[in-house]
Amino acid sequence: MTTTGQGLRRTRLSLREIWDSSIGKKVAVAISGAILIVYLILHMVGNLNALYGAGGSGGAREDNYAEWLRTFGQPLLPRATFLWVVRAILLTALIVHVTGVVQLRRRAAKARPEHRAKRIGRSVSSRTMMLTGTLLLAFIIFHILQFTTLTIDVTPLHSGEVYANLYYAFHKWYFVVIYVAAVIAVGYHLRHAVWSLMQTLGYDRPSRNQTIRTAATGLSVLLTVGFAVIPLAFITGVLGHP
Numbered sequence: 422m423t424t425t426g427q428g429l430r431r432t433r434l435s436l437r438e439i440w441d442s443s444i445g446k447k448v449a450v451a452i453s454g455a456i457l458i459v460y461l462i463l464h465m466v467g468n469l470n471a472l473y474g475a476g477g478s479g480g481a482r483e484d485n486y487a488e489w490l491r492t493f494g495q496p497l498l499p500r501a502t503f504l505w506v507v508r509a510i511l512l513t514a515l516i517v518h519v520t521g522v523v524q525l526r527r528r529a530a531k532a533r534p535e536h537r538a539k540r541i542g543r544s545v546s547s548r549t550m551m552l553t554g555t556l557l558l559a560f561i562i563f564h565i566l567q568f569t570t571l572t573i574d575v576t577p578l579h580s581g582e583v584y585a586n587l588y589y590a591f592h593k594w595y596f597v598v599i600y601v602a603a604v605i606a607v608g609y610h611l612r613h614a615v616w617s618l619m620q621t622l623g624y625d626r627p628s629r630n631q632t633i634r635t636a637a638t639g640l641s642v643l644l645t646v647g648f649a650v651i652p653l654a655f656i657t658g659v660l661g662h663p
């Protein structure tokens with residue numbers, strides 16, 4: 422056994438070495454995926470504030486919530502620090518997740534070019550991971566350009582007026598279709614992602630696999646319905662004018 426500092430250093434893996442190994446990449450994809458899932462749950466719950474409606478003189482609860490995200494930590498921290506920290510974590514997680522998945526797939530394709538044949542017998546959500554993942558990536562870019570940077574301003578968009586922005590956007594049928602389709606893709610992607618993440622992190626056991634699968638399906642349905650209810654409530658007139 423080496424007791425020198427150099428020897429000890431040699432036994433410790435660097436981040437680079439972990440990332441270069443397939444199992445290291447899988448764990449990085451799983452952890453970054455888990456971070457994105459936590460964000461999705463919080464985002465869905467936050468969005469549900471829109472269900473309180475346009476509000477009275479105090480304004481819409483959705484707008485107050487958006488403002489709270491920006492003022493959180495004040496006056497200790499400058500305005501929007503918390504929001505930017507969350508954004509930095511999300512962007513890092515997304516880059517690690519996508520890069521890891523792409524590199525793992527390239528490796529698998531090189532190792533066994535016939536691997537596509539092994540798709541038979543896998544569930545729809547498992548077989549469509551790359552498709553739903555790519556669609557979600559495109560959706561996230563479009564979504565940020567619409568509601569965060571307010572660049573895609575087909576309908577009236579104003580900074581800080583989140584409820585009104587949603588109201589006008591979700592009175593266009595095509596935005597409702599895009600958002601509902603995107604959150605169905607989220608559901609399919611998550612169903613397999615949760616199962617796969619539990620396997621990578623070593624939590625799968627024959628005795629609890631059925632429970633994990635049921636929980637993964639339950640979470641996916643909950644997120645899809647929780648997100649979809651907002652555009653549907655606007656277009657059906659359940660949520661009123663701002």
Ligand code: HEM
Nearest residue numbers: 468487508557561565568569583600604607648649651652
């Ligand atoms: C019907 C479904 C959804 C609605 C109504 C919705 C609504 C919104 C709104 C209004 C904002 C801007 C918030 C603000 O300015 O404070 C936002 C930001 C965002 N949403 Fe969604 N969202 C939905 C689904 C999703 C999904 C499925 C994802 C991810 C796959 C997602 C990811 C994001 C991200 C990354 C941001 C940017 C956060 C930031 O940095 O400000 N959203 N969303």
